[in-house]
Amino acid sequence: FDITGKSAPNKRNQFGFFFSGPVFIPKLYNGKDKTFFMFSWEWQRQRNGTTSTALVPTVQERAGDFSATSTPVVDPLTKLPFPNNQIPQNRINPVGRGLVNLYPLPNSADPARNFVNAPLRKFDFSVPSFRVDHKLTAQNTLFWRTTINQPDDIGPGQALTQAFKYDAVQSERHVHLMLGDTHIFSPSVVNEFNVGFVRMNRIRNSADSFERNWVEELGILGVPTQPLTYGAPAVTIAGHPQAGFSTNNAFFQWITQSTQFLDNLSVITGRHTIKTGGSFQKKQLNSTQWGAPNGDYGFTGVYSSPPPVATPTRQAAIADALLGYPATYAVQTTPYEQRFRYSNAALYVQDDWRATPSLTLNIGLRWEYFGKPYDLFDRIASFDLATGQQLLPGQGGTPRNLIDADKNNFGPRIGFAWKPLGKDSVVVRGAYGLFYSPPIGNDFRSRGFQDPFAFLVTRPYRPASTTSPLPEFTAEAPLIGANRQTNLTRSGVDRNLRDAYVQQWNLNIEKLITQNTLFEVAYRGSKSTRLVTNLNYNEIFPNPPQPPDFRQIFPYPSLAAVSILESRAAGNYHALTTRLERRYSKGLTFLVNYTFSKTLTDVDGSTVGIANGAGPFGANTIRNLKDNKGPAVFDRPHQLNLSAVYEPPVFKTGPAVARLLLGGWQIASIWTAFAGAYLTPSNFNVQNTGARPDVLRNPNLGRGEGTIDRW
Numbered sequence: 001f002d003i004t005g006k007s008a009p010n011k012r013n014q015f016g017f018f019f020s021g022p023v024f025i026p027k028l029y030n031g032k033d034k035t036f037f038m039f040s041w042e043w044q045r046q047r048n049g050t051t052s053t054a055l056v057p058t059v060q061e062r063a064g065d066f067s068a069t070s071t072p073v074v075d076p077l078t079k080l081p082f083p084n085n086q087i088p089q090n091r092i093n094p095v096g097r098g099l100v101n102l103y104p105l106p107n108s109a110d111p112a113r114n115f116v117n118a119p120l121r122k123f124d125f126s127v128p129s130f131r132v133d134h135k136l137t138a139q140n141t142l143f144w145r146t147t148i149n150q151p152d153d154i155g156p157g158q159a160l161t162q163a164f165k166y167d168a169v170q171s172e173r174h175v176h177l178m179l180g181d182t183h184i185f186s187p188s189v190v191n192e193f194n195v196g197f198v199r200m201n202r203i204r205n206s207a208d209s210f211e212r213n214w215v216e217e218l219g220i221l222g223v224p225t226q227p228l229t230y231g232a233p234a235v236t237i238a239g240h241p242q243a244g245f246s247t248n249n250a251f252f253q254w255i256t257q258s259t260q261f262l263d264n265l266s267v268i269t270g271r272h273t274i275k276t277g278g279s280f281q282k283k284q285l286n287s288t289q290w291g292a293p294n295g296d297y298g299f300t301g302v303y304s305s306p307p308p309v310a311t312p313t314r315q316a317a318i319a320d321a322l323l324g325y326p327a328t329y330a331v332q333t334t335p336y337e338q339r340f341r342y343s344n345a346a347l348y349v350q351d352d353w354r355a356t357p358s359l360t361l362n363i364g365l366r367w368e369y370f371g372k373p374y375d376l377f378d379r380i381a382s383f384d385l386a387t388g389q390q391l392l393p394g395q396g397g398t399p400r401n402l403i404d405a406d407k408n409n410f411g412p413r414i415g416f417a418w419k420p421l422g423k424d425s426v427v428v429r430g431a432y433g434l435f436y437s438p439p440i441g442n443d444f445r446s447r448g449f450q451d452p453f454a455f456l457v458t459r460p461y462r463p464a465s466t467t468s469p470l471p472e473f474t475a476e477a478p479l480i481g482a483n484r485q486t487n488l489t490r491s492g493v494d495r496n497l498r499d500a501y502v503q504q505w506n507l508n509i510e511k512l513i514t515q516n517t518l519f520e521v522a523y524r525g526s527k528s529t530r531l532v533t534n535l536n537y538n539e540i541f542p543n544p545p546q547p548p549d550f551r552q553i554f555p556y557p558s559l560a561a562v563s564i565l566e567s568r569a570a571g572n573y574h575a576l577t578t579r580l581e582r583r584y585s586k587g588l589t590f591l592v593n594y595t596f597s598k599t600l601t602d603v604d605g606s607t608v609g610i611a612n613g614a615g616p617f618g619a620n621t622i623r624n625l626k627d628n629k630g631p632a633v634f635d636r637p638h639q640l641n642l643s644a645v646y647e648p649p650v651f652k653t654g655p656a657v658a659r660l661l662l663g664g665w666q667i668a669s670i671w672t673a674f675a676g677a678y679l680t681p682s683n684f685n686v687q688n689t690g691a692r693p694d695v696l697r698n699p700n701l702g703r704g705e706g707t708i709d710r711w
Contacts, residue, residue: 009047009120016042016127023132031134038131049118052163054241056103056115057318064092064322066315073319076303076471093324095476098218099235099297100321102243104164112709119165121155139184149174154207166232166245167207175199188268196260203253206231206245214244215294222479224333229293237321238300239314247296251335252289256441258282271354278347285340285373285441291332291449291456297321297475298328300461308467325471327461329478334455338380338448340373340441342401350413358422362415362431369409370438370499374401380447383492383564385537388556390490402447403497409436411501430507438499439532443565446491446534457482458489460560466550490538490556493565500530500567508577520579531569533603535622538562543621568625571601571632590644599635602628631678639674 020038023031060066064087066073072081075091082088106114129147136142153170156162177197184190208214210227220233231245264277301312304319320327350364374380374393382391382402393400415431450456459482463469473481508522538556545552556562575597582590602625621627645668652663701710 009049009118011045011047013045014042016040033135035132035134037133038129040127040129042127042129044123044125046123047120048123049120050162051116051118053108053110053113054115054117054163055113055314056106056240057100057237058106058114061315061318062097062100062322064089064319066319069313069315071313071315072306073304073316074306076320076323076325079307079468081306087319087322092322093475095219095474096322096324099233099244099475100237100318102232102235103237103240115163117163117165119156119162119167121153123151123153123155125149125151141182143178143180145176145178145180147174147176149176163241164243166243168204168245169207169209170202170204172200172202190266192262192264194260194262196262197258198260199255199257201253201255205229205251208232208245209251219476220295221477223295223331225294229290231294233295233297234292235297235321236299237314238298238312238317240317245294247292250289250291251293252287254289255284255286257284257286273352274349275352276347276349279345281344283340283342283344283441285338285445287338287445288335289338289449290335292330293332295329295331295478297326297478298461299325300327302327302461302463302466302469303471309469321475324475326459326473326475326478329459329473330457331478332454332456336379336445336449336454337377338445339376340444341376342371342373342441344371345369358419360417362413364413366411366413367409368411368436368499369405369407370436372401372403372405372439372497373441373444375448379453380444381450381453381492382447382495383490383562385492385562385564388559391492398495402493402495404495406498409499409501411435425512427510428508429510430505432503432505434501434503436499436501437528437531439497439565443532443534444493446563447493447565450491451484451488455484456489457484458560462552466545466552488558489560490562491565492562494567497532497565498530498567500528500532503527503529516583516585518579518581518583520577520581522577522579524573524575524577526573528569528571528601530567531571531601531603533566533568534563535566535568535603536561537564537622539622541623569601569603571599573597573599584645587647587649588644591641593641595639596637597635597639598637599632600629601632602626633677635678636674636676640672642669642671644669 018038018040020036022033023029023035023037029035060068066082066085066087069085073085073087074081104115104117108114108116127147127149129145131143131145133141133143149172151170151172154167156165156167175198178194179196180192180194182190182192205228208230211230213225213227213230214232215223215225218233229251231251232243234242234244234247236242259282260279262277262279264275267274299317299321301314301316301318301320302309303325304316304323305312346366346368348364348366350362353361353363355361378393378400380393380402382398383389384391391398391402393402411434413431413433415433416429418428420426420428457479459473459478461469463472473479504524504526506522506524508520510518510520513519538554538559538561540552540554542553575595577593577595577597579591579593581592582588645666647664647666650662650665652659
């Protein structure tokens with residue numbers, strides 16, 4: 001099915017070595033039965049490509065010839081159709097043509113997928129690892145471990161489509177260090193103390209960095225560039241995937257670091273096994289990052305569509321690009337620099353109590369504190385929805401990290417195991433626990449990804465008339481007429497942001513059918529509360545715009561998106577599970593499990609752990625998230641898994657050579673079946689409507705009617 005003329009490469013080589021033993025230094029130290037070491041080094045060399053398809057502009061369309069389409073392409077300035085639906089050559093903008101040509105030429109006759117490619121990805125890493133164990137006394141042992149992971153990745157894997165070859169180059173270095181001490185005070189009292197350190201340094205740029213100044217080559221004026229961030233501008237023409245160096249491929253250097261102290265004490269007294277301990281983490285997140293240093297263009301076809309504009313075609317979007325009239329544009333020419341610092345702490349106690357020979361109880365309590373990051377140089381900000389003003393750390397009593405501390409995260413846990421018949425043939429188990437899920441440090445970075453912390457210009461689509469819009473700037477000079485202080489993107493955080501928590505519970509019954517075969521039926525559930533959301537509060541109201549003029553009314557008309565980090569979302573999960581398992585016996589083991597479940601939520605599509613809205617298209621309106629509740633995008637109501645391993649008895653006996661060469665073979669299989677994902681239709685490029693269409697008829701095709709184009 002791959003028409004590129006060659007199969008996608010798929011090569012992966014892993015190799016390494018390992019050796020260990022007692023530490024012995026002639027004439028200096030003999031660590032026999034006392035000091036041991038382990039050293040290993042692993043390498044991987046991977047070359048693979050995933051065949052991807054895309055729709056790209058045709059040769060005729062690149063020349064401005066749209067005579068093959070019946071929908072008129074109009075002059076954006078006069079709103080009169082071009083003769084024969086062809087743009088005169090003297091009207092084609094050189095920069096616009098260059099941006100269109102960032103899309104590769106078609107290589108397939110399929111009108112819906114006229115480009116097929118399998119660009120190569122190179123992924124290499126090496127992992128040296130070293131460990132020393134030392135016995136201080138019969139009651140006290142120490143260990144030291146060092147691991148260094150160094151992955152290097154070159155390829156389109158971060159792009160919005162992998163069909164186009166605009167590579168990101170990423171190198172990393174991870175260092176892991178740990179020192180541990182185990183002390184046996186008595187046969188019933190044991191303490192473990194660990195100190196750990198983790199540091200990651202990740203750098204990503206373009207394959208064109210220091211090599212090719214695309215902005216200058218294309219003739220784009222007024223956009224300063226520097227060799228480090230050279231790359232092709234990001235271009236999205238409606239109806240086509242993004243071309244150029246993807247906005248997902250930010251230029252950056254991240255350095256994260258964490259130091260952790262951990263202690264666990266275990267005490268056995270009578271029928272009780274008591275465990276208690278705690279941990280403390282000191283964390284850093286340092287970053288220098290550009291989002292779109294070479295520009296991010298959006299062409300939607302609104303200018304080349306005949307008025308009143310309703311549903312622009314992809315041909316109109318190509319025409320907008322050729323004429324050099326973007327609908328949207330953004331560029332960031334100086335980096336965001338952040339130096340985050342924060343700390344986490346936790347304490348816990350748990351008692352495993354064998355109340356009777358047939359009943360065991362597990363009772364515990366955990367307290368956790370998750371610090372929210374502050375910036376060493378206060379380069380973060382929030383937003384006051386009431387006044388429409390930006391809030392800086394320390395301003396109006398705003399905390400340095402913008403959020404009031406959340407210190408009451410207590411999580412109880414309780415469980416039991418009961419043998420109602422007093423024998424192992426039937427066991428009933430149940431448990432309940434409350435677990436906290438805080439935002440990760442990365443969630444707060446966008447609080448610093450805004451003016452005035454870098455030079456950023458955003459030009460959203462806000463015409464005076466949405467039904468007959470006129471161009472406001474050109475692709476050649478996208479910054480002319482732009483006011484950096486207007487159409488700014490603002491980010492904020494709810495000062496009372498609370499950590500999300502999940503309540504989980506289960507009840508299951510296990511029945512031993514035979515000595516080696518177990519059957520289990522269980523109910524499992526969970527309820528998620530205060531999930532983190534990042535919703536745009538500069539939403540049109542009413543949404544969608546209303547006739548007759550369809551005027552767009554924004555709460556903050558001088559701003560672009562206003563994204564607020566909050567704990568607004570919720571979700572729940574309920575499942576019936578069954579399991580039939582045969583433990584290994586007479587050469588055979590197998591496992592069969594079936595799950596019938598449902599997962600519901602009101603916000604669901606996420607980026608780096610932050611929910612944006614249910615389904616991949618976001619909430620219909622932030623003013624009523626309950627109206628958005630429905631099955632999660634990952635919900636799979638039915639799932640059946642089968643697995644088995646069989647070892648034939650052939651050559652288990654007989655001559656030693658036959659047993660060595662032919663014995664010990666195993667036959668293993670895994671089979672999985674599950675219900676497909678839900679489809680949430682969304683209307684694209686339809687102006688003045690909501691985010692989702694209404695269902696008017698049965699959308700399901702009859703059996704046998706589905707094709708790759710009609711499904």
